[in-house]
Amino acid sequence: MAQRAAQTRRETLIAGMASFAAAAIAPSLALADAAAVEAxxxxxxxxxxxxxxxxxxxxxxxAENGLVVPxxxxxxSPMTAADHVxxxxxxxxxxxxxxxxxxxxxxxxxxxxxxxRMRLAQTQNIICIAEMADGKxxxxxxxxxxxxxxxxx
Amino acid sequence: xxxxxxxxxxxxxxxxLLAGSGLGSIGRLAAQQRLxxxxxxxxxxxxxxxxxxxxxxxxxxxxxxxxxxxINLGVGEAKGLVxxxxxxxxxxxxNIPAGSPMAYALTSEDFAALARNYGRxxxxxxxxxxxxxxxxxxxxxxxxxxxxxTWTNSWTSxxxxxxxxxxxxxLLKPDAMTGHWEFTLGAERVKEITDSLPFPFLAQNxxxxxxxxxxxxxxxxxxxxxxxxAVIGQAYPYTGIANPRWMFPKWTFxxxxxxxxxxxxxxxxxxxxxxxxxxxNGFDIDRKMAGRVKGIDVILTAHTHDALPEAVQVxxxxxxxxxxxxxxxxxxxxxxxxxxxxxxxxxxxxIFSDAITPDAEMAALVKKVRAxxxxxxxxxxxxxxxxLYRRGNFQGSLDDVFTDAMLQVRDAEIxxxxxxxxxxxxxxxxxxxxxxxxxxxxxxYPNCYRTSMKGSQIKAILEDIGDNIFNPDPYAxxxxxxxxxxxxTFTVDPYQTSGRRISDLRLARNGQALDAGRDYTVAxxxxxxxxTEGPPIWDVVGTYxxxxxxxxxxPLDAVKVVGAG
Amino acid sequence: MSNKPTPRVRVPASAKKDEIIEIxxxxxxxxxxxxxxxxxxxxxxxxxxxxxxxxxxxxxxFEATWHPSVSANPYQSxxxxxxxxxxxxxxxxxxxxxxxxxxxKLTVA
Numbered sequence: 058m059a060q061r062a063a064q065t066r067r068e069t070l071i072a073g074m075a076s077f078a079a080a081a082i083a084p085s086l087a088l089a090d091a092a093a094v095e096a097x098x099x100x101x102x103x104x105x106x107x108x109x110x111x112x113x114x115x116x117x118x119x120a121e122n123g124l125v126v127p128x129x130x131x132x133x134s135p136m137t138a139a140d141h142v143x144x145x146x147x148x149x150x151x152x153x154x155x156x157x158x159x160x161x162x163x164x165x166x167x168x169x170x171x172x173x174r175m176r177l178a179q180t181q182n183i184i185c186i187a188e189m190a191d192g193k194x195x196x197x198x199x200x201x202x203x204x205x206x207x208x209x210x
Numbered sequence: 211x212x213x214x215x216x217x218x219x220x221x222x223x224x225x226x227l228l229a230g231s232g233l234g235s236i237g238r239l240a241a242q243q244r245l246x247x248x249x250x251x252x253x254x255x256x257x258x259x260x261x262x263x264x265x266x267x268x269x270x271x272x273x274x275x276x277x278x279x280x281i282n283l284g285v286g287e288a289k290g291l292v293x294x295x296x297x298x299x300x301x302x303x304x305n306i307p308a309g310s311p312m313a314y315a316l317t318s319e320d321f322a323a324l325a326r327n328y329g330r331x332x333x334x335x336x337x338x339x340x341x342x343x344x345x346x347x348x349x350x351x352x353x354x355x356x357x358x359x360t361w362t363n364s365w366t367s368x369x370x371x372x373x374x375x376x377x378x379x380x381l382l383k384p385d386a387m388t389g390h391w392e393f394t395l396g397a398e399r400v401k402e403i404t405d406s407l408p409f410p411f412l413a414q415n416x417x418x419x420x421x422x423x424x425x426x427x428x429x430x431x432x433x434x435x436x437x438x439x440a441v442i443g444q445a446y447p448y449t450g451i452a453n454p455r456w457m458f459p460k461w462t463f464x465x466x467x468x469x470x471x472x473x474x475x476x477x478x479x480x481x482x483x484x485x486x487x488x489x490x491n492g493f494d495i496d497r498k499m500a501g502r503v504k505g506i507d508v509i510l511t512a513h514t515h516d517a518l519p520e521a522v523q524v525x526x527x528x529x530x531x532x533x534x535x536x537x538x539x540x541x542x543x544x545x546x547x548x549x550x551x552x553x554x555x556x557x558x559x560x561i562f563s564d565a566i567t568p569d570a571e572m573a574a575l576v577k578k579v580r581a582x583x584x585x586x587x588x589x590x591x592x593x594x595x596x597x598l599y600r601r602g603n604f605q606g607s608l609d610d611v612f613t614d615a616m617l618q619v620r621d622a623e624i625x626x627x628x629x630x631x632x633x634x635x636x637x638x639x640x641x642x643x644x645x646x647x648x649x650x651x652x653x654x655y656p657n658c659y660r661t662s663m664k665g666s667q668i669k670a671i672l673e674d675i676g677d678n679i680f681n682p683d684p685y686a687x688x689x690x691x692x693x694x695x696x697x698x699t700f701t702v703d704p705y706q707t708s709g710r711r712i713s714d715l716r717l718a719r720n721g722q723a724l725d726a727g728r729d730y731t732v733a734x735x736x737x738x739x740x741x742t743e744g745p746p747i748w749d750v751v752g753t754y755x756x757x758x759x760x761x762x763x764x765p766l767d768a769v770k771v772v773g774a775g
Numbered sequence: 776m777s778n779k780p781t782p783r784v785r786v787p788a789s790a791k792k793d794e795i796i797e798i799x800x801x802x803x804x805x806x807x808x809x810x811x812x813x814x815x816x817x818x819x820x821x822x823x824x825x826x827x828x829x830x831x832x833x834x835x836x837f838e839a840t841w842h843p844s845v846s847a848n849p850y851q852s853x854x855x856x857x858x859x860x861x862x863x864x865x866x867x868x869x870x871x872x873x874x875x876x877x878x879x880k881l882t883v884a
Contacts, residue, residue, distance in 0.1 A: 115466070115468075118685045119686055119688065121450035126846075152844050153810045154810075154844065157842055158841055164856075165856055166856070167856030170853070170854055171851065171854075172851070172852040173845060173849065173852075174849065175844050175846055176808070202677070202681075202686055420850070
């Protein structure tokens with residue numbers, strides 16, 4: 058066929074819908090899992106229990122780009138000297154390493170809220186844990202889907 | 211004798227005569243006589259605001275045949291609900307007689323036969339006529355809103371970088387629009403056009419990716435019929451996933467209830483008595499959003515191409531679904547006072563091109579913008595002896611033409627064709643022109659690649675796309691239909707979880723199971739990756755059609771759907 | 776690697792007393808994760824910015840520890856309760872010991 062010869066020309070090997078985000082980030086290393094995240098939290102807080110609530114974890118349900126996934130965390134708190142959020146740790150259970158970011162807040166922060174952007178190797182859970190001035194812990198979890206994309210319409 | 215006004219009652223059904231007598235007794239002429247423009251436009255006005263909605267025109271300036279899907283599965287909470295009802299079930303649900311004009315317009319039942327009777331639908335000149343008619347009647351109460359997917363996916367639009375459609379739309383004088391495929395013109399061109407539009411391009415969910423600055427106005431307040439109406443724009447939230455992000459690398463899209471709520475609250479604070487979300491989310495996302503964001507009166511839906519003859523109510527929010535390709539114009543009359551919406555009347559107006567007089571000014575403009583391309587558009591590439599269409603969750607006879615073309619012309623073992631929901635239909639016996647082909651593939655990233663993929667990669671792609679369509683949470687759905695496969699057969703269980711939907715992948719030519727570890731030669735088009743190489747898909751399909759001459763569609767049995775949920 | 780990381784900060788120039796203001800920061804940096812391999816199969820060594828601090832009139836009010844999963848050209852936003860006029864000092868600490876800084880003045884009316 059006429060176009061057969063043209064095929065010998067070097068054509069891009071980027072497959073149509075197959076740019077796997079994981080390949081861009083971590084081609085060979087084992088990925089973390091839920092247990093790895095639990096172990097990290099245990100390192101920080103031992104056996105102290107964390108409650109659900111107070112945290113608003115804002116991540117997209119589907120990542121637009123696995124290399125740049127926005128994450129906004131806000132913890133409900135008056136942020137006074139007596140009652141404020143001390144720290145927030147963010148983990149992911151499907152990346153090469155479980156840690157994403159850790160924040161230290163002060164009453165001068167005014168609001169215990171911060172936004173950053175992260176790389177996600179695959180569809181996975183984002184877990185965050187917040188420690189209050191009185192030592193109470195709160196936790197929240199949300200899944201982010203990392204997709205190959207394309208074909209929409 | 212049944213009087214004329216009964217033939218199309220309240221924008222819904224056909225006549226008892228038509229229903230009772232089946233197809234045999236009506237010819238094309240009789241059918242057209244029963245479709246009078248006056249009846250199509252008949253509407254008992256209500257209240258002080260009229261919303262006119264057009265959407266997903268996909269740059270179709272002239273009338274088309276467009277067959278609605280026979281398979282459009284709903285998952286999760288949407289299972290069994292409109293718009294996930296098709297064919298006879300749809301007709302029964304809305305009490306539409308089989309064989310009636312609305313049965314033809316809204317379903318796939320007897321499509322080829324009814325198409326011969328009722329003719330093509332849409333066309334900017336007919337749409338203009340209908341809109342002018344409504345405006346003449348309703349004066350300053352009207353707001354014309356365009357839901358997007360307007361500027362792209364025709365040959366003339368591709369050649370003029372949408373200048374043809376933009377000029378035609380400007381003549382319709384919309385009050386606002388939002389978008390999705392528009393972005394595939396590239397950020398620079400989109401900005402160039404939107405900066406020059408005589409109306410706002412609204413998109414509260416598009417931000418510059420560094421500091422999250424707004425790219426477009428989020429909303430606009432209008433005063434119509436003495437009512438303050440806020441229109442909030444919501445662009446397709448997954449544009450950056452479904453389409454090539456490299457074409458608008460500095461823009462980021464989002465789907466956030468909180469952001470929409472902020473806009474609604476701001477609109478109310480500014481005195482809005484009526485809040486309209488001009489949305490390109492897609493119907494299922496909009497239905498979910500209507501239950502989560504408080505204070506939206508009307509959502510004008512788009513993207514998923516659903517055409518529903520009645521507005522859907524979620525709490526106090528009305529959802530309108532206007533279909534695609536210019537087949538319909540929605541008219542929603544609202545009675546609004548200080549305390550809100552008191553009443554509404556809705557009609558999905560079918561644009562039967564043989565029954566509606568073309569607006570002369572628009573017809574002249576359409577002729578002018580098409581003139582330089584007429585020779586190309588009319589070039590006959592082949593003929594079909596069966597019905598060719600695209601819509602449906604898994605397969606379309608027109609998609610088979612595309613995948614067969616890629617397998618043959620690109621000498622591939624497997625072909626992938628995107629599950630887009632645009633592209634007209636062709637009737638048995640019809641010539642296939644270059645315009646017909648490009649109406650189904652004119653986009654700005656048309657290269658038909660040829661590459662090698664492992665069996666496991668192909669399975670992963672199918673699972674990924676399957677989850678984009680059948681994830682039970684609409685916010686986790688990426689839109690569109692399933693990727694079309696050439697050279698492969700498979701079984702799909704839409705109600706399974708991600709990674710478990712696709713099974714029994716086999717090569718169509720010999721029935722052999724797809725080998726996860728083997729490399730296969732794969733051809734495809736509409737890759738979202740930059741620098742994809744290969745001839746444009748219309749050349750590939752054109753070459754194939756010229757070799758093949760006559761297309762005989764085969765049974766669509768390559769995908770076996772299992773699982774009742 | 777060739778370009779020196781450049782910070783960019785968006786902070787209001789003025790605020791009312793006790794107003795809570797949002798601060799947005801960006802810095803150009805590849806954030807090499809230490810988990811990628813070069814064409815020759817060798818792991819590309821980790822080089823990220825590991826700490827970001829925001830201080831006002833010399834007192835740190837927000838600190839972030841960044842791990843290798845933080846995206847290239849890292850973005851960080853945070854809030855601050857304005858109490859008096861003064862100067863912000865933002866700093867980014869690199870794995871290689873470099874510290875990148877940016878300052879901004881705030882007038883409290």
